[in-house]
Amino acid sequence: MKVTAAAPPRTETRTRVRWGILAMLFVVTTINFADRATISIAGPDLRAALGLSPVQMGYIFSAFAWSYVLAQIPGGWLLDRFGSKTTYFVSLTLWSLLTMFQGAVGFLTGAAAVALLFALRFLVGAAEAPSFPGNGRITSAWFPTNERGFASAIFNSAQYFATAFFAPIMGWIVHSFGWQAVFYFMGGLGLVLALFWNRVIYGPLAHPGVNDAELEYIKAGGGLVELDSKAATAKPKEVDTLKCIGELLRNRMLLGLYIFQFCINVLTYFFLTWFPVYLVTERHMTILKAGFVASLPAICGFLGGVLGGWISDRLIKAGWSLTAARKTPIVLGMLMAMSMIACNYVESDMLVVFFMSLAFFGKGIGALGWAVVSDTSPRQAGGLSGGLFNTFGNTAGIVTPIVIGYILQTTGSFASALTFVGLSAAVALLAMLFMVGTIRRVELKDSLLATQTP
Numbered sequence: 001m002k003v004t005a006a007a008p009p010r011t012e013t014r015t016r017v018r019w020g021i022l023a024m025l026f027v028v029t030t031i032n033f034a035d036r037a038t039i040s041i042a043g044p045d046l047r048a049a050l051g052l053s054p055v056q057m058g059y060i061f062s063a064f065a066w067s068y069v070l071a072q073i074p075g076g077w078l079l080d081r082f083g084s085k086t087t088y089f090v091s092l093t094l095w096s097l098l099t100m101f102q103g104a105v106g107f108l109t110g111a112a113a114v115a116l117l118f119a120l121r122f123l124v125g126a127a128e129a130p131s132f133p134g135n136g137r138i139t140s141a142w143f144p145t146n147e148r149g150f151a152s153a154i155f156n157s158a159q160y161f162a163t164a165f166f167a168p169i170m171g172w173i174v175h176s177f178g179w180q181a182v183f184y185f186m187g188g189l190g191l192v193l194a195l196f197w198n199r200v201i202y203g204p205l206a207h208p209g210v211n212d213a214e215l216e217y218i219k220a221g222g223g224l225v226e227l228d229s230k231a232a233t234a235k236p237k238e239v240d241t242l243k244c245i246g247e248l249l250r251n252r253m254l255l256g257l258y259i260f261q262f263c264i265n266v267l268t269y270f271f272l273t274w275f276p277v278y279l280v281t282e283r284h285m286t287i288l289k290a291g292f293v294a295s296l297p298a299i300c301g302f303l304g305g306v307l308g309g310w311i312s313d314r315l316i317k318a319g320w321s322l323t324a325a326r327k328t329p330i331v332l333g334m335l336m337a338m339s340m341i342a343c344n345y346v347e348s349d350m351l352v353v354f355f356m357s358l359a360f361f362g363k364g365i366g367a368l369g370w371a372v373v374s375d376t377s378p379r380q381a382g383g384l385s386g387g388l389f390n391t392f393g394n395t396a397g398i399v400t401p402i403v404i405g406y407i408l409q410t411t412g413s414f415a416s417a418l419t420f421v422g423l424s425a426a427v428a429l430l431a432m433l434f435m436v437g438t439i440r441r442v443e444l445k446d447s448l449l450a451t452q453t454p
Contacts, residue, residue: 017214024196040274050117052114069394071129079137092131103183152371160300271297301363378443378444
């Protein structure tokens with residue numbers, strides 16, 4: 001009698017829902033940074049219309065960052081308390097409405113227009129505060145460690161894609177319809193996107209399209225799949241917030257990471273604020289041409305950002321330690337970013353664009369700070385940890401526009417400003433090499449609250 005062997009059990013094919021989540025993070029972060037950049041594209045025309053000095057422009061450019069920094073820790077707390085989906089949706093809706101309102105400044109003149117513009121930029125910063133900690137938190141939940149570098153690089157590279165894609169569009173809008181129109185357009189686009197957010201974003205355990213195989217893959221690889229579950233957001237408070245902030249600040253690895261992020265964001269905020277003004281005033285380009293030229297370094301930053309994350313994850317899969325895999329692209333990227341200083345020694349616009357593009361490409365490769373945050377944040381306080389990291393990082397958004405404004409008013413040239421920005425990349429490199437030691441997840445001790453055992 002012939003015996004037929006039983007067929008082996010079928011292995012469930014793993015779904016790939018996490019990549020759809022990442023695509024949504026990329027799109028919403030693109031809109032986020034395009035909204036931040038509206039003021040720089042409108043800047044030359046706006047400055048002429050309102051008769052603003054370089055120092056006044058510096059303060060208006062920095063208004064966003066003042067509230068963005070102040071709201072980081074509250075934003076992180078909201079993410080931990082109410083979850084990423086709800087907090088992010090409210091944030092996206094508010095910042096889009098406030099972006100639209102900035103167009104109304106055109107109906108005012110003098111001090112009233114300046115005050116309203118500063119106030120609206122200030123409120124946009126507060127509304128956007130939960131966005132990047134939310135990105136880091138969602139990435140921690142949806143991606144295993146060996147994919148997290150690439151995933152973080154994708155949403156982080158949206159800041160470059162935003163400029164590459166939207167700078168020419170916004171430049172054309174300003175040229176054709178006036179500077180007010182760019183605020184109406186970008187704000188309206190954000191409101192449309194908010195309608196899709198709740199249909200796409202879920203925590204891993206709640207998503208209707210994910211299967212057990214994908215969940216197990218994420219969890220086995222170090223993903224915190226339970227992070228945004230109903231049980232997680234409803235459970236009793238696990239940490240003392242103030243003690244947790246103190247404990248995170250006393251951690252040398254995290255402090256080095258915070259300094260690194262501040263320095264790398266000096267480059268970010270130069271491109272988001274003064275770069276188009278530099279092209280128009282120092283290089284004598286039209287605003288239409290400046291919009292297109294500004295997109296070239298941004299394209300290089302986008303490519304560098306994706307490449308840096310891909311390299312880091314490939315090194316992990318090849319057996320490199322997490323520390324070496326994260327730090328290697330960062331060091332190489334910061335060395336390239338310092339090339340911006342060379343713009344002071346060339347006359348050709350083509351060479352200026354080349355060195356700016358090389359600097360932004362390097363900055364993109366090295367922009368792995370959010371991947372390291374996802375690798376290191378304590379399980380009980382992922383939003384708070386990301387908020388604290390972003391607080392330090394975006395303090396550069398306050399400092400950079402104002403410092404450059406005073407440099408311009410004092411010297412009448414961008415030469416010292418470019419040196420300041422380029423040397424910030426050098427400090428970022430030193431912080432990563434000599435302050436950040438072994439990269440590992442932080443285990444809280446002093447700030448954990450005692451739990452009652454049933």
